[in-house]
Amino acid sequence: MPKLSNKNKKQAIPKNVEMSDMWGENAGTAKTDEHPRATWFRESKYAMFIHWGLYSQAANVWNGKNWHGISEWLMTRSKIPVREYEKLAASFNPVDFDADEIAKLAKAAGMKYIVLTSKHHEGFAMFKSAASKFNSVDATPFKRDVAGELADACKKHGLGIGFYYSQFLDWHEKDGAGNNWDFPEQRDFDKFFQGKVLPQVTELLTNYGPVSLIWFDTPGTIPRESSQELYELVRRLQPECLVNSRIGNGMGDYSSAGDQEIPLVVPEGLWESVDTHNDTWAYSQHDHNWKTPSEVITRLVKVVSLGGNYMLNIGPTGKGLVPAESANILREAGRWIKKHEKAIYGTDKSPIPMQPWGAITSTPGKLYLHVFQWPSDGKIYLPGLKLSKPQATIMGSGKKLKLIREKGIITVEIPSLPPVRPFTVIELSYDGKIKTEGSVRILHPGLDNIFEAPFAETSNCEKAKRQWMEKFGDWHHAEVIEKITTGSKMSWNFTAFRNSLWRVHLEYECHQETDESEIEFSIGETSWRFPVFGTGGGISRRTRFRREMIGVVEVPSFGEYILKLKGTDVKGNNQLIIRRIVLESI
Numbered sequence: 001m002p003k004l005s006n007k008n009k010k011q012a013i014p015k016n017v018e019m020s021d022m023w024g025e026n027a028g029t030a031k032t033d034e035h036p037r038a039t040w041f042r043e044s045k046y047a048m049f050i051h052w053g054l055y056s057q058a059a060n061v062w063n064g065k066n067w068h069g070i071s072e073w074l075m076t077r078s079k080i081p082v083r084e085y086e087k088l089a090a091s092f093n094p095v096d097f098d099a100d101e102i103a104k105l106a107k108a109a110g111m112k113y114i115v116l117t118s119k120h121h122e123g124f125a126m127f128k129s130a131a132s133k134f135n136s137v138d139a140t141p142f143k144r145d146v147a148g149e150l151a152d153a154c155k156k157h158g159l160g161i162g163f164y165y166s167q168f169l170d171w172h173e174k175d176g177a178g179n180n181w182d183f184p185e186q187r188d189f190d191k192f193f194q195g196k197v198l199p200q201v202t203e204l205l206t207n208y209g210p211v212s213l214i215w216f217d218t219p220g221t222i223p224r225e226s227s228q229e230l231y232e233l234v235r236r237l238q239p240e241c242l243v244n245s246r247i248g249n250g251m252g253d254y255s256s257a258g259d260q261e262i263p264l265v266v267p268e269g270l271w272e273s274v275d276t277h278n279d280t281w282a283y284s285q286h287d288h289n290w291k292t293p294s295e296v297i298t299r300l301v302k303v304v305s306l307g308g309n310y311m312l313n314i315g316p317t318g319k320g321l322v323p324a325e326s327a328n329i330l331r332e333a334g335r336w337i338k339k340h341e342k343a344i345y346g347t348d349k350s351p352i353p354m355q356p357w358g359a360i361t362s363t364p365g366k367l368y369l370h371v372f373q374w375p376s377d378g379k380i381y382l383p384g385l386k387l388s389k390p391q392a393t394i395m396g397s398g399k400k401l402k403l404i405r406e407k408g409i410i411t412v413e414i415p416s417l418p419p420v421r422p423f424t425v426i427e428l429s430y431d432g433k434i435k436t437e438g439s440v441r442i443l444h445p446g447l448d449n450i451f452e453a454p455f456a457e458t459s460n461c462e463k464a465k466r467q468w469m470e471k472f473g474d475w476h477h478a479e480v481i482e483k484i485t486t487g488s489k490m491s492w493n494f495t496a497f498r499n500s501l502w503r504v505h506l507e508y509e510c511h512q513e514t515d516e517s518e519i520e521f522s523i524g525e526t527s528w529r530f531p532v533f534g535t536g537g538g539i540s541r542r543t544r545f546r547r548e549m550i551g552v553v554e555v556p557s558f559g560e561y562i563l564k565l566k567g568t569d570v571k572g573n574n575q576l577i578i579r580r581i582v583l584e585s586i
C-alpha cells in the first residue's frame with residue numbers, strides 16, 4: 001500500500017456539523033470533457049445506485065419505533081450508541097445476496113454501471129479492510145466482500161463499477177464527523193482522514209480492478225486540502241477513475257445535482273441526477289412510494305435531454321434481496337428503453353428547451369421527440385428550429401409522418417392515439433446542421449403549457465432555487481422567483497398559433513404576512529388583478545406550493561405575445577415565491 005503522505009495538521013472539524021453544512025449546496029462546479037473517461041460517462045446515460053449496509057437490516061425500525069424518510073440515517077435520527085449499533089454487524093448475514101442477479105437486473109433495466117455504497121455514514125465497510133475491522137468480512141457471520149463480488153459481476157456482464165464513499169460523515173468513529181451523541185468532544189478529523197479514509201479509498205482502488213468512478217458524498221466542512229489530497233490519491237491510483245463533485249471544495253470531474261433533482265436548465269459540463277426509487281435510499285419496510293415505469297422513463301429522458309446521466313437507486317433488504325416491486329418496475333422500464341436505445345444512449349442534449357408535449361434528444365442528423373403528452377389536436381410543434389429536408393417516422397414501426405411548415409414552424413402531423421405505450425418517440429432526420437431561430441415557446445393547444453421561473457425575464461425580483469425535505473432526507477427542489485415586492489415584474493415571451501382559450505393557474509408560496517397581496521396578470525390587451533393567499537406550512541424546512549386558478553384568458557390569434565406578472569400590492573418582505581404559471585387548454 002503506497003505510503004500516505006502525512007500532511008501538516010489540518011484544522012479540527014467542529015463537533016456539531018450543522019445539517020445545512022452536511023446537506024448544503026453540493027460543491028459541484030462545471031466540468032469539462034478533458035477526463036479520459038468523459039466520453040464513456042456521457043454515453044452511458046443511465047446507472048444503478050445501490051444503498052446497502054447494516055441500516056438495511058433495521059429497515060427504518062429501531063426499538064419498536066418506526067422512522068420515515070431515508071432509512072440509512074437511522075443511527076443519527078435514533079441517536080443509537082456505536083456499541084449498540086455494532087450489534088447489527090453481528091447479525092449481518094444476507095444469504096439472499098446474489099451479485100450476479102443484481103448485475104443482470106441492472107442490464108435488464110438498461111443501466112450501464114453500478115455504484116455501491118462501499119461505506120456510508122454508518123462507517124461500516126461493505127468490503128475487506130485492513131484500516132477498520134468494522135467491515136462485512138471481519139465483523140459479520142457473512143464473511144464476504146460485497147464490493148468485490150459486485151465488481152466481479154459487473155466485469156462479467158460488461159458493466160462499470162463505482163463506489164460511493166462517505167469521506168466526511170462517519171458515525172462509528174470518534175474523529176469522524178457527525179456523531180455528537182457518542183463523541184461530544186472536539187475531534188481530530190485529520191487523524192480519521194489519514195487513518196481510515198485514505199487507506200480505505202486506497203483499498204477500493206487497489207483491490208477490485210478498474211473502478212469507473214468514486215462517488216464521494218456530503219463533504220460538509222471538510223478542509224480544502226483534504227478534498228485535494230483525496231482527489232490526488234484517486235488520480236494517482238487510477239487516473240481513469242472519475243470523481244464526483246461531492247468530494248467537496250469545488251473539486252471533482254463531474255457534478256452531482258441535488259438528490260432527486262431534475263434541473264430545468266442545462267447544467268454545464270459532465271453532470272448527473274441521482275434519484276431514489278421511492279422516498280428513501282436504503283431499504284425501509286414502510287416505503288412503497290415507488291416511481292412507476294413511466295415516471296422512471298420520463299425522468300431518465302428529461303435528464304438525458306438536458307445532457308446528463310440518470311442514476312436511479314435500489315435499496316436491497318437486510319437479506320440482500322432487491323424488493324420485487326422495485327425490480328419489476330426497473331425491468332418494465334428497461335423493456336421500453338431497450339426498444340428506444342438509439343434515442344437514449346450516446347445522444348446529446350436537446351437544441352431547444354422542454355416542450356409542452358415532451359423532450360428531445362439528439363444525434364448528428366437526427367432528433368428524437370419523446371412525446372410524454374400526446375396532443376389531441378394531432379400536431380407536434382417544433383419551434384425555433386430550421387431543418388433541411390426533415391423526415392419523420394414513428395420509432396419502431398417506421399411509419400412515416402407528414403411534416404408541414406406552418407407559419408414558419410415545423411409541424412409534425414401525428415395519429416390521434418399514441419402508437420407506443422407509455423410513450424411514443426418520433427424520429428426526425430434532417431440534412432446538414434440544425435439552425436435555431438425565433439421563439440422556442442409555442443402555445444400548444446390541447447396541452448398544459450408551463451411557464452417556469454428560470455425562463456422568465458425579471459425586474460425587481462430574483463430567480464432562485466429552493467430545496468426542502470418532505471419526509472426526512474426526501475429532498476424536493478423548485479426553481480422559483482423570490483424577493484417579489486410591489487413593482488416587481490416577470491414576463492415570458494411566446495408564440496400563439498391561433499385563437500385559443502386558457503385557464504390560468506399560478507403556483508406559488510405565500511407566507512402569512514403576505515396574505516391577500518395583489519398581483520396583476522396580463523397577456524396582450526387582457527389584464528386583471530388577483531389576490532394571493534397565505535399557503536400555510538410555517539414549518540421552515542417544508543416549502544408548500546399552492547396552485548390556484550386565477551382566471552380564464554383568450555389568446556386572440558396567431559402572433560407573438562408576452563405573458564406578464566406584476567406585483568401591484570405585495571405585503572411583507574420576501575414572503576411571496578412564484579414557481580410557475582400553467583395555462584390549461586379549455
Ligand code: JFZ
Nearest residue numbers: 023024025026072217218258259281
Ligand atoms: C446524501 C446522504 O446523506 C444520503 O444518505 C444519500 O446517500 C444521498 C445519496 O446523499 O444526502 C444528500 C447529500 C446532498 C444533498 C442532498 C442529500 N444535496 O446536496 O442536496
